[in-house]
Amino acid sequence: MEDIPLVEMRKISKSFGMVKALQAVDLKLYHNEVLGLVGDNAAGKSTLVKILSGVYAPDEGEIFIEGKKVNFTSPADSRKLGIEMIYQDLALVPNLSIAGNIFLGREPVKNLLGMRILDKKRMFEESREIITKLGIDVESTKIKSENLSGGQRQTVAVGRAVFFKPRVVIMDEPTAALSVKGIKRVLELIKELRERGISIIFISHRLPNIFAVADRIVILRAGRRVGDRITRDTAPEEIIELMVGISQDNES
């Protein structure tokens, strides 16, 4: 049973015009696993996870969720299957409220004389619950996200990802813009999510962060997968070598 990966991406290729962003990349994510995805700039990390989240369609390759082949035509499809992504820029809408952002794309509606209208009361209350649980205290979830601090914004983005009981959470460089304290909080959050049975794909260029939480590390270089290592069997030096492509027999 446990041998069937939660997510399996097979031979994924994607080009943007002449640029081959990904070439036959395989990726497996097991149940209850934190997978670190590393690589230099333009290695294809973001493209790969955006294919998994349904933003891009792959040119070639297949995606399986618990052994079943899936075909994502929109992020709505992958979200339905429990795959949530926290984007590098957080993907918040500045003019929407905290509640509006958390429920964006999945607003609860109630029936009023045959019309489906937004259940705003539920949106405000439930979003308040989730962000309080995540440890920020705001006056009201009616506040627009453009009026929040950086840390609060990130909490809203995290809240959105975890609210709908996901099976997979993808985090694209969640620590890039954070203080030391903020980074610690994100790493704790990752561990917490895993304890709740959620699998995580964690993209970061900060190797110490990857080594602190990841069970396994996949390394991409120039659109190809160049390594797949169990964290406890490897060392940062080896990962860096794989990332930049300096091998033992490479001289001068």
Added chain:
Amino acid sequence: MKVKEHTGFINKYRYSISILKKVGQLREGPVIMVLVGLIVVSSLISPHFFSKVNIRNILTQVAIIAILAEGEAYVILTGGIDLSPGSVLSLVGVLTAGVMKWTNLPVCIAILLGLAVGTLCGLTNGLMVTKVKIPSFIATLAMMAAAHGLALIFAKGVPISTFPPSFRIIARYVGPISVLTIIMIAMLIIGQLILSFTRTGQYIHATGGNEEATRYLGVNVDKVKLFAFSFAGFCAAVGGIMMNARLDSAYPNVGQGYELDAIGSAVLGGVSFTGGIGSVGGAFMGALVITTLGNLLNLLRVSAFYQYVVKGIILAVAALSLSRGVKYAK
């Protein structure tokens, strides 16, 4: 002593000051103040301003502009612009007029046909923007030219006049207000309710605020834009039919310049050109400012030529005061 007097003053007017403050914080704050100021000035200058007939006239005159501004607000909220409402208004006007005059079809069929054609024009705008990826400014500029041309072709360049009595009900009055005003109120209420209380309304705001993020979260942004442009086309069609009723004629050139009033009303009313911010209520008040201003200038017997200049200045000042609150411009 002086200080005490001062606080006494503040206490006395604290309630009104707090209301003023709240209004000032609203996106629609500036337009509300301009409107109130305009009404006060108008009533001081002209004793006729507050007469029943004049108020009724203003509310009738504003109806078409307000409905066009409503459609414009929808499109601008998604981050686009629609230059075609004036031409679509003309086209729908001559089409419904032609069907009523030259065929035996009932009036309601002519109206439905007009509404369908207007909506289709809007949908075409939307398809050009979402599928062909033409910027909305250019796409709707093309529609502006094409729809005007079609109107001229269909009417052979001349007005179509005198409609059946059953159609002219639209130009009548119910008690103190006109049917045109009633249609406007209904359209505005529906438009604002959709924006404030439905998923579609939420997605219109979200698309204008951060289109990429909205797409990433699984919202079909193209569908949202198609809806907004189609709705704007529908509004222009309603305007065309109302114009026919008001004039008892359909002129193929009648809508020219109306796109400016529509855009002007929306912007005056606080609808942000960067998208995502604004309301139908604001656009309505913007339309009311433009109409009231025209009314005042008419009462003062200012030539129509100068009125354009005054409108332009007011719009520029409004845009200036509104843009102060914007953190970034696209």
